[in-house]
Amino acid sequence: MNVAVCDYGAGNVRSVALAFERMGATVRFDGVADADLAVLPGVGSAAAAMRGLREGRVDRALRHRIAAGRPVLGICLGLQLALEGSDEDGGVEGLGLIPGRAVRIDSGRVPRIGWADVEPLGETFYFAHSYAAETEAATAFSEGFVAEARAGSFVGVQFHPEKSGAAGADYLRSCLSPG
Amino acid sequence: MPFPRLIPCLDVAAGRVVKGVKFQNLRDQGDPVELGAAYSDAGADELVFLDVKATLQNRPATVALVARVAERLSIPFTVGGGIGDADGAADILRSGADKIAVNSAALARPALIGELAARCGSQAVVAAIDSAGGEVFSHAGTRPTGRRTVEWARECQRLGAGEILLTSIDADGTQAGYDLELTAAVAAAVTIPVIASGGAGTAADVAAAMRVAQAALVASILHEQPSRLHGLRTELRAMGVPLRDAA
Numbered sequence: 001m002n003v004a005v006c007d008y009g010a011g012n013v014r015s016v017a018l019a020f021e022r023m024g025a026t027v028r029f030d031g032v033a034d035a036d037l038a039v040l041p042g043v044g045s046a047a048a049a050m051r052g053l054r055e056g057r058v059d060r061a062l063r064h065r066i067a068a069g070r071p072v073l074g075i076c077l078g079l080q081l082a083l084e085g086s087d088e089d090g091g092v093e094g095l096g097l098i099p100g101r102a103v104r105i106d107s108g109r110v111p112r113i114g115w116a117d118v119e120p121l122g123e124t125f126y127f128a129h130s131y132a133a134e135t136e137a138a139t140a141f142s143e144g145f146v147a148e149a150r151a152g153s154f155v156g157v158q159f160h161p162e163k164s165g166a167a168g169a170d171y172l173r174s175c176l177s178p179g
Numbered sequence: 180m181p182f183p184r185l186i187p188c189l190d191v192a193a194g195r196v197v198k199g200v201k202f203q204n205l206r207d208q209g210d211p212v213e214l215g216a217a218y219s220d221a222g223a224d225e226l227v228f229l230d231v232k233a234t235l236q237n238r239p240a241t242v243a244l245v246a247r248v249a250e251r252l253s254i255p256f257t258v259g260g261g262i263g264d265a266d267g268a269a270d271i272l273r274s275g276a277d278k279i280a281v282n283s284a285a286l287a288r289p290a291l292i293g294e295l296a297a298r299c300g301s302q303a304v305v306a307a308i309d310s311a312g313g314e315v316f317s318h319a320g321t322r323p324t325g326r327r328t329v330e331w332a333r334e335c336q337r338l339g340a341g342e343i344l345l346t347s348i349d350a351d352g353t354q355a356g357y358d359l360e361l362t363a364a365v366a367a368a369v370t371i372p373v374i375a376s377g378g379a380g381t382a383a384d385v386a387a388a389m390r391v392a393q394a395a396l397v398a399s400i401l402h403e404q405p406s407r408l409h410g411l412r413t414e415l416r417a418m419g420v421p422l423r424d425a426a
Contacts, residue, residue: 012303014275018250044300077300109372109393111302111341114181115224115423124423126255127181128277128302130341143180163255163277165219165425 001025001176004035006062006078008052016041016075019162023173032061037176038070041162042077046102046131047089049077059095066097069153073175079133079149079156088131098151100135105145118147118159123167125159133158182423184224184394185385185412186374187401189214191260192232194244198399200352202309202320205231208402211244216251217405222412222425223254227280227344227396229307230260231319234283242274249275257344259307264291265298272299280344282307283317286324286331289338296339304342305374306335310361311348320348328361329368336369343373344396350378352399357388366391382414389420 003020007013007029016039017027025037032038040062042049053059065072074082074097083094086102094102105112111130118125121140125147133146133156140148142159149156155175161168189196189211196214197205208214215226228248230241245258258271259280268279279299285291285306295304309316310328317324324331332343345365347358355378362375375388376396388395401407412422 012272012275012277014246014273015249015252015256015277018275019253022253044303045297048298108180109370111371112181113302113342113372114184114393116181124182128255128341130301160255160277163253165253169253 001037002031002035003027003176004031004038005029006032006038006040006053006058008049008056008058013041016162019169019172020176023169023176025176032058032065038062038065038072040072040074040078040081042075042079042081044077045089046077046080046086046092049081050092050094053081053095062095062097066152066154071175072097072154074154074156075162076129076158076160079158080131082154082156083133083135086131097154098135098137098149098156100133100137100149102131102133105130105132112145115164116142118142121148123171125161125164125168125171127159129158180393182224182421183389184374185415185422186225186227186394186396187218187223187408188227188229188376188396188398190229190231190398191244192230194241196402197231198352198402201348202351212247212251214402214405215248218401218408219252219254221405221408223408224394224423224425225255225257226252227257228259229280233261234318242270245271245276246274257305259305265294268295268299272303278303278305278342280305280307282309285335286315286317286326289334292335292338292340296341301339301341304340305344306332306340306342307344307346308332308335309346309348313361316348329364332365333368336371340371342371343369344376345373345392346376346396347378353378354380354399356380356384357395359387359391362388363391382411382418385411386415386418386420389415
């Protein structure tokens with residue numbers, strides 16, 4: 001299996017690559033168009049990340065993939081970038097791969113950092129975020145926050161499966177071999 | 180709220196894990212790659228790696244060693260020691276760390292925290308504070324700064340830090356319990372998560388720290404017997420601390 005990890009700036013793409021390599025996948029940092037799975041990882045700020053995606057023309061490659069019905073996994077900021085927009089950095093236009101917006105978390109300690117239960121997946125995953133998706137495409141929640149959203153061939157997760165031990169590895173494996 | 184986090188800390192000097200008492204008399208505790216992997220597999224919620232000599236020797240934490248540790252982890256990984264600018268931080272993140280901890284460099288130039296947050300995101304920036312007698316110390320606890328700990332923690336949050344890693348030098352390595360008063364004061368002063376550090380001796384100490392902070396760092400009580408992590412988690416759960424269901 002080939003996994004293309006979009007590298008667009010300061011994010012930690014290595015932990016995503018390591019997680020897929022551990023399960024025997026071949027990881028590249030280009031080739032979004034023809035990989036079996038494209039991964040949009042994400043840490044950093046929304047504005048800087050969107051700038052990086054546009055400069056590298058990764059935004060167009062991702063849109064083509066989605067139009068062709070090929071799987072894309074967005075992680076953390078990768079989920080938020082796929083929305084129509086984000087309130088971060090004074091407002092940032094997103095990729096619009098799924099409906100909705102990222103809004104600032106206004107309860108508890110922010111950033112929301114740590115392991116939390118995700119339902120209905122029935123697993124505990126690691127989160128680290130100050131913004132959360134509000135979307136009608138939500139398919140799983142964690143303490144009221146959107147944890148997973150799906151639209152077409154896009155699946156986005158707010159948690160970090162690559163940092164979530166055995167449960168995270170199982171999740172990534174399911175993304176490699178859907179169904 | 181997410182589950183309280185139990186975080187083993189690797190203090191590293193010259194490529195080896197070391198541990199002292201009140202930052203002095205460092206003793207060898209093993210190989211960071213092996214210890215890190217053992218903790219990751221045994222159910223640690225995160226791992227922290229602090230190059231305790233980096234600032235004193237004026238060099239960044241060894242990127243190659245960080246990469247070797249990261250390779251064996253499937254949990255979040257924070258690295259600190261000698262990070263002085265956003266490029267240095269990006270190097271550490273690219274080598275496999277998820278968060279960077281800054282301490283002395285931020286005290287010398289507080290704007291660094293904002294620069295790191297802009298580049299890497301607040302959630303990746305940990306402000307590490309070493310405190311003795313309510314005052315912040317820099318350079319691995321060797322230099323008083325004249326700053327009050329609670330005030331500096333508040334300032335770190337304002338500048339863009341995503342977490343406070345609060346170490347009590349007074350309690351460090353004594354295994355006599357965390358400085359709960361200081362930890363509670365800092366936790367009350369900020370709205371970002373606080374990690375308590377220094378003084379863990381028993382499960383009861385860790386449980387008490389987790390009642391006032393969002394996470395607790397442990398070192399001395401684990402390194403001599405890394406397999407103790409699993410038992411410690413079981414004891415904490417028995418005391419009513421809601422830890423995640425790990426390995």
